[in-house]
Amino acid sequence: MKKLGIVILVLLLIGGGGAFYIWNGLQPVPDSDTPVEFTVSPGMGTAAIADLLEEKGLIKNALLLKGYLRLKDEGRNLMAGTYEALPGTSFEQLLSMMNNGEVKPEEMIRFTIPEGYTVKQMAETIARDGDVDKEQFLQLADQRAGWDVPIIEEIPDNEDLTHVLEGYLFPATYEIPKKNASAETVIKTMLAEMDKRLAEIPGWEDMLKERGVTLHELMTIASLVEREVVVDHERPLVAGVIYNRLEQDMRLEIDATVQYLLDKPKERLLYADLEVQSPYNTYRNKGLPPGPIASPSLESIKAALMPEKSEYLFYVTKKDGTQEHLFAKIYQEHLKNIEISNKTAQ
Numbered sequence: 325m326k327k328l329g330i331v332i333l334v335l336l337l338i339g340g341g342g343a344f345y346i347w348n349g350l351q352p353v354p355d356s357d358t359p360v361e362f363t364v365s366p367g368m369g370t371a372a373i374a375d376l377l378e379e380k381g382l383i384k385n386a387l388l389l390k391g392y393l394r395l396k397d398e399g400r401n402l403m404a405g406t407y408e409a410l411p412g413t414s415f416e417q418l419l420s421m422m423n424n425g426e427v428k429p430e431e432m433i434r435f436t437i438p439e440g441y442t443v444k445q446m447a448e449t450i451a452r453d454g455d456v457d458k459e460q461f462l463q464l465a466d467q468r469a470g471w472d473v474p475i476i477e478e479i480p481d482n483e484d485l486t487h488v489l490e491g492y493l494f495p496a497t498y499e500i501p502k503k504n505a506s507a508e509t510v511i512k513t514m515l516a517e518m519d520k521r522l523a524e525i526p527g528w529e530d531m532l533k534e535r536g537v538t539l540h541e542l543m544t545i546a547s548l549v550e551r552e553v554v555v556d557h558e559r560p561l562v563a564g565v566i567y568n569r570l571e572q573d574m575r576l577e578i579d580a581t582v583q584y585l586l587d588k589p590k591e592r593l594l595y596a597d598l599e600v601q602s603p604y605n606t607y608r609n610k611g612l613p614p615g616p617i618a619s620p621s622l623e624s625i626k627a628a629l630m631p632e633k634s635e636y637l638f639y640v641t642k643k644d645g646t647q648e649h650l651f652a653k654i655y656q657e658h659l660k661n662i663e664i665s666n667k668t669a670q
Contacts, residue, residue: 363406364422370399373422383415403427431502437495437514439621440550442584443487446619450510454500461507465489473515475522478539484603484614486584491543491616494518521622531629540615546628547616551580554647559627561651565636574637576606584617643669 362380364373370393371386378386393399398419405427409418420426435453437446443465451458465487468479479488493514500513522528532542545566553559569576581604582597583589590597598605604613620628638658639649643665650661 357410359408359410361406361408361428364402364404366404368404370402373399373402377415377418381411382409382413382418389415432499433502433505434497434499436497437493437619439495439624440618441495442618443490443493446493450507454505454510455502456505456507456510461510462487464507464511465493471512471515473512473519475519475539476515479615480540482614486604486615489515491547491619492518493619494521495619495621522625524622525626525629528629535629541612542625542628543620544612544616546620546624547618548576548578548580549627550620550624551583551618552578553624553649556623558649559624560630560632561634561636562639562649563624563627563631564634565639565651567631568634568637570611572637573610575608575610576612578606581606581613581617584613640665 360380360382362376362382364376368376371390374383374386374389374393377383377389383389392415402419402422403425405422405425407421407426408428409421433454433456435450437449441449443462447458447461447465450456450461466489468476468481468488475492476489479485479492489511493511494517496514496517498510498513498517500509525531532539535542537545545563548566549559549563553562566576566578579593582593582600585600585602585604586597598607601608603609604617606613634651635653636651638652638655638661640652640658640661642648642650650665652658652661
């Protein structure tokens with residue numbers, strides 16, 4: 325009966341010369357630069373929606389909108405959700421917005437983690453760009469339990485690890501709803517991305533078995549490649565050198581493992597730096613460090629899975645600006661390559 329009364333009222337107004345009144349009542353309210361947010365709850369009827377729009381100052385007269393919707397038989401497909409509109413938006417636009425479910429976009433945080441970043445660098449970046457607590461992020465990055473991602477089970481229980489999740493948080497650009505943003509959410513998202521990216525490599529688990537290494541060892545080698553190599557085509561070759569040295573029980577002597585120990589990276593390591601007492605120092609210790617020293621890219625992970633075979637045991641960075649390397653099979657040849665590199669220094 326109430327709906328019928330609204331229809332009759334509208335008809336009477338029209339019949340009584342109230343066309344201008346109706347037209348004016350359905351016009352938008354004066355413009356404003358301040359957007360208005362309103363939420364249509366599931367199951368909310370057209371009458372309640374009209375009242376809500378009037379209450380929010382988006383329409384002048386809810387009664388007339390109710391009558392319009394009744395006469396036009398509209399309003400059946402208005403979708404629930406949170407919307408945002410400027411005062412001055414026509415009622416037709418408001419209805420179209422709700423019919424199409426054009427809800428207000430969620431406010432997101434966005435941050436980029438470059439390839440080769442450490443957990444510490446990630447914490448600083450995410451705290452700055454994502455407004456996530458840095459200390460909480462670092463604390464959670466040292467926890468093995470509580471992450472529903474299979475790859476975490478491969479991390480050994482080793483107290484020498486600087487950060488438990490080092491190397492397992494995939495470097496990429498992320499967007500996360502701000503309302504859900506927390507250190508825990510960020511870490512879960514990054515772990516899931518690493519799990520997903522590994523799954524994109526066909527037969528990676530079989531290749532892992534063929535190489536005779538664990539996933540943790542693979543991620544460690546991949547992180548060494550990531551920090552040592554800039555030019556993509558050299559990644560498999562450098563990975564091969566690492567495997568060659570491991571097979572011959574040689575110290576890896578990788579500068580990046582020493583840089584990992586320092587508070588701030590140095591342009592050039594000193595002999596004193598190479599003597600730092602740490603299980604990560606591959607100048608003092610044989611074998612791999614306890615774990616990854618950074619988050620590797622997918623290309624570095626593939627290189628660690630599919631290294632290029634060679635007899636090389638040494639490499640040195642060219643100083644000609646190309647960021648490539650000179651490779652050698654024996655130490656004497658390596659010394660000559662160092663001389664060549666120094667002569668071409670820019």
